Amino acid sequence: MTYLGKNSNNIRIVMINTSHPGNIGAAARVMKNMGLTRLYLVNPKQFPNYEATAMASGADDLLSQAKVCTSFEEALEGCHLVLGTTARERKIQHEFIGAREAGELSVDESASHEVALVFGRERTGLTNDEIGLCHKLINIPTNPDYSSLNVASAVQIVTYEVMMAFQALTIDDHQKVQSSEVEAEVEKFASSENMERFYEHLQETLIDIDFLRVKQSPQLMPKLRHIYNRVRLKQEEVNILRGILNKTQRLKK
Amino acid sequence: MTYLGKNSNNIRIVMINTSHPGNIGAAARVMKNMGLTRLYLVNPKQFPNYEATAMASGADDLLSQAKVCTSFEEALEGCHLVLGTTARERKIQHEFIGAREAGELSVDESASHEVALVFGRERTGLTNDEIGLCHKLINIPTNPDYSSLNVASAVQIVTYEVMMAFQALTIDDHQKVQSSEVEAEVEKFASSENMERFYEHLQETLIDIDFLRVKQSPQLMPKLRHIYNRVRLKQEEVNILRGILNKTQRLKK
Numbered sequence: 001m002t003y004l005g006k007n008s009n010n011i012r013i014v015m016i017n018t019s020h021p022g023n024i025g026a027a028a029r030v031m032k033n034m035g036l037t038r039l040y041l042v043n044p045k046q047f048p049n050y051e052a053t054a055m056a057s058g059a060d061d062l063l064s065q066a067k068v069c070t071s072f073e074e075a076l077e078g079c080h081l082v083l084g085t086t087a088r089e090r091k092i093q094h095e096f097i098g099a100r101e102a103g104e105l106s107v108d109e110s111a112s113h114e115v116a117l118v119f120g121r122e123r124t125g126l127t128n129d130e131i132g133l134c135h136k137l138i139n140i141p142t143n144p145d146y147s148s149l150n151v152a153s154a155v156q157i158v159t160y161e162v163m164m165a166f167q168a169l170t171i172d173d174h175q176k177v178q179s180s181e182v183e184a185e186v187e188k189f190a191s192s193e194n195m196e197r198f199y200e201h202l203q204e205t206l207i208d209i210d211f212l213r214v215k216q217s218p219q220l221m222p223k224l225r226h227i228y229n230r231v232r233l234k235q236e237e238v239n240i241l242r243g244i245l246n247k248t249q250r251l252k253k
Numbered sequence: 254m255t256y257l258g259k260n261s262n263n264i265r266i267v268m269i270n271t272s273h274p275g276n277i278g279a280a281a282r283v284m285k286n287m288g289l290t291r292l293y294l295v296n297p298k299q300f301p302n303y304e305a306t307a308m309a310s311g312a313d314d315l316l317s318q319a320k321v322c323t324s325f326e327e328a329l330e331g332c333h334l335v336l337g338t339t340a341r342e343r344k345i346q347h348e349f350i351g352a353r354e355a356g357e358l359s360v361d362e363s364a365s366h367e368v369a370l371v372f373g374r375e376r377t378g379l380t381n382d383e384i385g386l387c388h389k390l391i392n393i394p395t396n397p398d399y400s401s402l403n404v405a406s407a408v409q410i411v412t413y414e415v416m417m418a419f420q421a422l423t424i425d426d427h428q429k430v431q432s433s434e435v436e437a438e439v440e441k442f443a444s445s446e447n448m449e450r451f452y453e454h455l456q457e458t459l460i461d462i463d464f465l466r467v468k469q470s471p472q473l474m475p476k477l478r479h480i481y482n483r484v485r486l487k488q489e490e491v492n493i494l495r496g497i498l499n500k501t502q503r504l505k506k
Binding site for chain 2: 032033034035057058099141146148149153156157160164210211220223226228233240244247251252
């Protein structure tokens, strides 16, 4: 029997700046097949659109409930784990995981908080800034001579692995994941919003102490983001770091 | 690194009586992405067709090489293992396996003979006679309330599992390549000694700005160490962080 994870509502699909509305519809169909329902669209080129509805083929309820956002940050509101998909060739210093591991991780963490699975533009994928907001990147294996995976295919593969991971959880395992112990452990990670506030505070402080001039060093903040996103800070740790920033700022006043 | 199975030529995709040429094109694209090339079409409704070519999006070589057959038996010529996909609700006395097991089995058997992965009609799937020619049936898990998987999506999931199985087979073969890559990667990480210098510098700075009094907060440095050890800093990143510390210290002088 197919088991739909009861925490599947905690897993959202985020599509950024999608050009072809047909891809949005195809992704919605695929999501519904795999038991997911929450679709976030960041600045889609055309939406709503008849091609999206046609391709959704009965999953148009997901389209009408889709949340259209004007920024990636808005689409990540409330998420504690953000996984982005990218073409594997990119030279990025970031932790890569396979689609299978991404499915398992998403299902594990969905027991206690919200998870975003992020899919970039058809041609160009995710920008470096967007990657900077992802905790890990998902690498889908493809033929190196023909690696341009359709975005709905990428959604298909990742959501299939989510469904497989939900299925692998027996009812007993499921209860275990939900046990207060695990919940308490995972709950401690800082939310995306709090990480953004930390980065704003960090940038402000670096400007205050004349370490950063944004126009002259556009790469500094992305590099710093990359450090702290990789580590996946707990809220308590963010509080300590912001305490240091407050103290530093006061030196200048 | 993605490795294409050297026996991938022994695995063919058979699509029976497909109605929509777009689905044939989408399936070709998906196959090529996943490193498979041999497509057999049993009495397709419309083929060749511009919609198939458009959806193939660069995988039109698979379409032009596709073998169009007038019977299922013809498409199975030379095959020693035949796996069919069906909707899971069907009451059939047949051995069912998951897509993952189907991928593993196909890859195992492709070492010695030819394998057919069979996909039925969009609406009605495979007939009982066709099922009778399959050794096993592949069951793809879906949402029971919305289980009508697009045929190209089914091809995507099964061929993804084939590629995953080829990859798992060849981890040994590629350990040499990967180990030298990993070595080069590890070189960039900061050494333990340099991490110690960074922690000393951090502690000194926190004392300078009156954030830390070691005796009163013995837990602060261990907590900060825990953040930066977890992230595994690169030397370049240590340099940036120490630059910030230097600038901060100068504020007090």
